[in-house]
Amino acid sequence: MLLLSKQRASRTLQCLFFFLSLLLLPCLPQPLPAPSASPSPAPAASATTTLPLSPFNDRLEAAYVALQAWKHAITDDPKNLTADWCGPFVCNYTGVFCAAAPDDPHILTVAGVDLNHGRIAGFLPDHIGLLADVALLHLNSNRFHGTLPSSMQHMRLLYELDVSNNLLFGAFPAFLTSLPKLKFLDLRFNDFDGELPDAVFGRQLSLDALFANNNRFNVSLSSQSLTNSTASVIVLANTRLAGCLPPSIGDMADTLVELILLNTSISSCIPPEIGKLKKLRVLDLSHNDLAGELPESIGDMESLEVLNVGYNMLAGEVPEAICELPRLKNLTIAGNYFCDEPVSCLHVPLRDDRMNCIPDWPHQRSPEECIAFNHRPPVHCGADGCIVLPP
Ligand SMILES: *[C@@H]1O[C@H](CO)[C@@H](O)[C@H](O)[C@H]1NC(C)=O
Ligand SMILES: *[C@@H]1O[C@H](CO)[C@@H](O)[C@H](O)[C@H]1NC(C)=O
Ligand SMILES: *[C@@H]1O[C@H](CO)[C@@H](O)[C@H](O)[C@H]1NC(C)=O
Ligand SMILES: *[C@@H]1O[C@H](CO)[C@@H](O)[C@H](O)[C@H]1NC(C)=O
Numbered sequence: 001m002l003l004l005s006k007q008r009a010s011r012t013l014q015c016l017f018f019f020l021s022l023l024l025l026p027c028l029p030q031p032l033p034a035p036s037a038s039p040s041p042a043p044a045a046s047a048t049t050t051l052p053l054s055p056f057n058d059r060l061e062a063a064y065v066a067l068q069a070w071k072h073a074i075t076d077d078p079k080n081l082t083a084d085w086c087g088p089f090v091c092n093y094t095g096v097f098c099a100a101a102p103d104d105p106h107i108l109t110v111a112g113v114d115l116n117h118g119r120i121a122g123f124l125p126d127h128i129g130l131l132a133d134v135a136l137l138h139l140n141s142n143r144f145h146g147t148l149p150s151s152m153q154h155m156r157l158l159y160e161l162d163v164s165n166n167l168l169f170g171a172f173p174a175f176l177t178s179l180p181k182l183k184f185l186d187l188r189f190n191d192f193d194g195e196l197p198d199a200v201f202g203r204q205l206s207l208d209a210l211f212a213n214n215n216r217f218n219v220s221l222s223s224q225s226l227t228n229s230t231a232s233v234i235v236l237a238n239t240r241l242a243g244c245l246p247p248s249i250g251d252m253a254d255t256l257v258e259l260i261l262l263n264t265s266i267s268s269c270i271p272p273e274i275g276k277l278k279k280l281r282v283l284d285l286s287h288n289d290l291a292g293e294l295p296e297s298i299g300d301m302e303s304l305e306v307l308n309v310g311y312n313m314l315a316g317e318v319p320e321a322i323c324e325l326p327r328l329k330n331l332t333i334a335g336n337y338f339c340d341e342p343v344s345c346l347h348v349p350l351r352d353d354r355m356n357c358i359p360d361w362p363h364q365r366s367p368e369e370c371i372a373f374n375h376r377p378p379v380h381c382g383a384d385g386c387i388v389l390p391p
């Protein structure tokens with residue numbers, strides 16, 4: 001009996017479903033109504049490709065976790081940039097940019113975060129590594145302190161990293177050298193220290209631009225790793241470079257456009273091989289301890305627009321070929337011991353030749369200073385670019 005009634009009940013249910021489905025079927029071909037506010041999943045949304053990309057997927061969910069953790073790590077946000085970092089729709093957050101994933105055009109991902117000039121205080125939490133799809137991370141001029149978390153090694157698409165002008169410290173983040181897409185690295189104006197690893201300049205990382213200036217980095221020129229670089233822009237100003245400018249500096253001829261080594265404690269000669277850098281437009285070697293003469297070969301650097309060798313201990317004559325460079329528009333030789341400057345230099349639009357030993361020329365060093373300098377033993381330059389001390 002019991003068994004029979006159960007069977008009957010199930011048969012009744014089957015009938016009910018059948019009639020229900022008959023009732024519902026005619027609705028299906030009709031256009032779907034506007035999505036309701038209920039959070040039920042909408043399987044039909046993925047069926048057509050004309051709809052905008054869904055703001056829901058696993059990668060955006062991971063980004064949500066990352067951005068919420070980040071928001072928690074923020075202690076002050078004077079411009080309220082992260083005030084709208086609420087809710088799961090991360091693509092609408094201020095400073096967050098979504099785009100189709102390069103590996104799957106049907107999936108929306110967080111492709112960039114730009115909080116430049118936010119003056120935000122806080123730190124970068126480990127969860128930031130969940131932003132695995134970011135290509136651009138621009139955090140310049142904030143007050144983020146601490147280190148760059150190693151979880152950022154998961155940002156395999158990272159192309160531009162700008163954390164300049166923050167309060168970051170610690171050793172150079174080693175994981176950066178294994179990011180396969182990184183081209184633009186800007187760490188300037190932080191408090192990083194220690195050695196810049198050779199790999200920063202290596203061909204495996206192959207950065208296009210490196211800004212490491214105004215940190216406490218040490219770079220050893222004697223390993224010659226710097227000159228292996230294929231970057232077009234290298235700025236190491238106000239850091240500490242040990243060793244001499246090596247003749248291999250000419251090896252960067254195919255790529256180097258801007259080299260800024262101002263105030264880097266280099267004690268060296270300028271090797272004539274520097275003349276091979278025919279693409280170089282800006283060369284700043286000022287505020288160092290460079291000695292010897294300016295090599296004539298600088299006159300071969302046909303792209304040179306700005307040359308600053310000011311505030312060194314260079315002497316001799318300024319080679320005429322340098323002042324005849326067709327694009328040279330800003331020449332600084334001030335603060336050296338040059339004894340002559342050819343007339344052609346007067347045609348360089350911006351020129352600073354103060355504080356040298358050019359006779360009968362305004363704003364030069366005192367005759368006593370120049371005589372004292374001339375009584376020093378002459379400088380000899382070794383094959384390695386170093387100053388050879390007299391025996
Ligand atoms: C940020 O939000 C706070 C509180 O809501 C408000 O007092 C302040 O004026 C806002 N600042 C800016 C720059 O909008
Ligand atoms: C994102 O912002 C736009 C414009 O402010 C709004 O129309 C849209 O509904 C928002 N999207 C979500 C998912 O909140
Ligand atoms: C790095 O430079 C600092 C000074 O800024 C110096 O004290 C330290 O010995 C240097 N370290 C190396 C490894 O050269
Ligand atoms: C420079 O590059 C060459 C290969 O291109 C490599 O053998 C050498 O080890 C590199 N030197 C440094 C110091 O990285």
Ligand SMILES: *[C@@H]1O[C@H](CO)[C@@H](O)[C@H](O)[C@H]1NC(C)=O
Nearest residue numbers: 237238239240262263264287
């Ligand atoms: C050179 O750099 C040091 C720090 O490394 C800084 O204290 C000094 O002011 C800089 N000098 C110039 C001329 O920029």
Ligand SMILES: *[C@@H]1O[C@H](CO)[C@@H](O)[C@H](O)[C@H]1NC(C)=O
Nearest residue numbers: 284306307308330331332350
């Ligand atoms: C010219 O060069 C000097 C020294 O590098 C620099 O201070 C100055 O800003 C430059 N002027 C222009 C107009 O670029």
